Amino acid sequence: MSMGRRRKTHRHLPQRVYIHHGSYRYQPKYGSKVTLARVGDYGGMLRALAALLSDRPPLTSMAKVFDRYELEVLPKKAESTQKDHARMLNNLRRSFGAMDPRHLRQPHAAQYRDKRGQKAPTAANRELEILSHVCTMAVEWGAMDLHPLQGLRRIERPPRTRYVTDHEYLFVHGLASPMVRCVLDLALLTGLRRGDIFRLERRNQSDAGIEIRTSKTGAALLFEWTPALRNVVKNALRLPPQVRAFIVCNRKGQPFTKNGFDSVWARLMQKATDPKREKQIERFQFRDLRRKSASDEVDEIVAQQRLGHASVAITNRVYRVKPKKVRPLR
Template sequence: MPRPRSKENKGLPTRWRRRSGAYYYQVPRGLEHMWDGKKEFRLGASLPEAYRVWAERLGKMEETRTVAELLDRYSLQVVPTKKPTTRAQNQVAIKRLRNVLGVVPITAIKPQLIYQYVERREAKVAARREIEILSHAFTKAVEWGILDRHPFKGEVRLPGEKSRTRYIADWEIDECLALEPKRKKGSVLALQAYIKIKLQTGMARSDLLRLQPERDFDDDGIHILRHKTADSSGKRTIYEWTNELREAVAEAVRARPVRTSKWLFCTLEGEGYIDEETGRAGGFDSMWRGFMDRVLAETKVTERFTEHDLRAKVSSDAESIEHARALLSHTTTQTTQRSYRRKAEKVKPLRRGRSE
């Protein structure tokens, strides 16, 4: 887990640090060219001086003429406000955009150029996501007064990413839960408890792996503030206790490799799985892959499924779209219907009377 900010660094802008009597800016990877090639740039000895140097650097970015310069400013002012995983994905996309379109003047970007960019990329899904980043950068360019209008918003129609359709059958879940554990704690037992809780609540992985019993469990149920939307909608959900949910949670507690850990699901060291700096859960992902390898090798299940497919099963099995929305802690039913309802819709044929 990342260390909390020291007292002297609290209140400073993102990536600022004070040490050895001076203020420093930790330069994001890939942006060293904007800060004299340094990974850590000295802003000044005093706070006023640091802010003055900072303002001068930002001022230079207002002279935006090329796509590369626009993306540099976007990387500095917009990307740091996003979630860790999104930040990392954005930086990868920005690097690819800079390599191809960096020297192009922002006034020369036209819809035809966007189509050509996607057409020439073999990885179409990645290309579409890169264009989404570029589009948002141009939206910010209008907001910053660099341009009067967005050069291709509403004029480019790219085919959307195909939704995943894998639906996990009940018998496949039974096979997973019947897998014989090789250890008395952790691994298989922990994932079997995880699956049970997931299938009852539909909770997102980022929320389920952040559960702390003493903090999140109350007499009326499990309380969560949806991590993904904590800074936007602030969606809160209480999953009411049932005997089945209590038993699944008890199994998770018994399966913990470290009994005194504050986390419901923890590593061998008793730490949480989520790396708050990156937003990733590498240890959990590795454990899940190993679990699925055993499932495919030792059970009747023949098709791999992801942890995320469990969430889609919850949505698909819910009695109504509204119940599915509530379980998944979505603010509207549109997202639930578009990406998570995977069962075929059953309809009754229209009954027509005989014509005379």
């Protein structure tokens, strides 16, 4: 696919794919437009595009490697992850797209890391992770002889330590809409990531509790019923619209989208930090509630299991941030 000029909108879409009257459409360099899928079915769009382009060209440039990765690897990931990774691939395309895959060397990636990391160190690390996986696939596809990024140093970033106090939580809770309050409560009680909360459906419930397989790690979790959890789910399901599949949802009964909830959260934080208010709090991120859920738990093993971690070490190092109580000598 041609590199083309940079998009002004919908930058997460593959090259030559556009939105037209509620559908994803592919515009080949020569020939007629092809409708791929309805807007919202991002994975279906990628699969249809992969089938359309099944006669793969030789991988003579990194741009073509990125294209194949986007068509064959991204559809296997969660939809929110697909869009995030598609945006990162577009950033990588601009720097590496014209390069022959066999000419990519570690100093090229290190130079990208240092330049990108000056303003966005976290994004630089994430994009290098994607580039590394692209190279892994390129070796499998025969586009590279050896993986050029093995051993490449990442930018060291200390773990985030923001702890949301009970006062801050209750303050924001009081400003939120009834449905968003339920989202907050589910985040605190379960420690689930935002996307997994949005995927919870009525059918996930049983007499034993709420069962879900997390999207990031695939961990199967069963949250046993407690009075607090039952109450939150009942409160959510009482809210309109009554006929819906999802436990928490937007006004149309559909799961919150990433962009939609980002807007809701931004407005909520703006209210909570408004200097015109008599009382304000320090801004925090929704994902900080996962850290609060782990930190407020007395038993570290329970915290580990709730967050679906393979070991308690990562739970303690990244998510349990309250100071440890120690006894003085006298």
